Amino acid sequence: MSNLAHTSSRMTSQEYFAFEENDPLKHEYLDGVIYAMVGATDRHITIALNIATVLHTRKPAGCQVFMSDMKLKVQLMAAEVYYYPGVIVSCAASDRNPRFREQPVLLIEVASHSTERIDRGEKLNAYQQIPSLVEYVIVAQDRPEIEVFRRRGGWAREVLKPDDALILDSIGLTLQPSDVYRDIGFERG
Secondary structure, three states, rough: OOEEOOOOOOOHHHHHHHHHOOOOOEEEOOOOEEEEOOOOOOHHHHHHHHHHHHHHHHHOOOOOEEEEEOOOEEEOOOOOEEOOOOOEEEOOOOOOOOOOOOOOOEEEEEOOOOOOOHHHHHHHHHHHHOOOEEEEEEOOOOOOOEEEEEEHOOOOEEEEEEOOOOOOOOOOEEEEHHHHHOOOOOOOO
């Protein structure tokens, strides 16, 4: 997410949706203020696509998998927020708004140097407020590192070793590092 607000005046969520329909850029919405999204790198897109593809082909019945074009609505006390997570998995039959999801069981962000602070701070704090969320995963794009935050673990940070499988309790699936980082090379240090 960009650090600069796109507009200085506050918008309602309905004005935000209308604005987004007529603007080629994506924007996240934080309690009336919109922020232009920065374009993703090929590594980011490849990793998100790898994960979404595996999840889509192996997801439990009734679950839906979306990549970064589906908004996530988060209600934070009186504030309404809309993010664009890298991958969303929602399994609730009641969570079928065509513009956004608000009852995910799994959220995955692909982090870069410019988004790590927001992914581990603002978004982690916001995502923990979603009652349906079981797991939040942050996947590094510049090194083979996967972090998992699980509700059942009190949202404690778990960092997987490079060869550790990513066990997703939320949907009963396991991803291997080769599933996540397929076609991604890392320089040896």
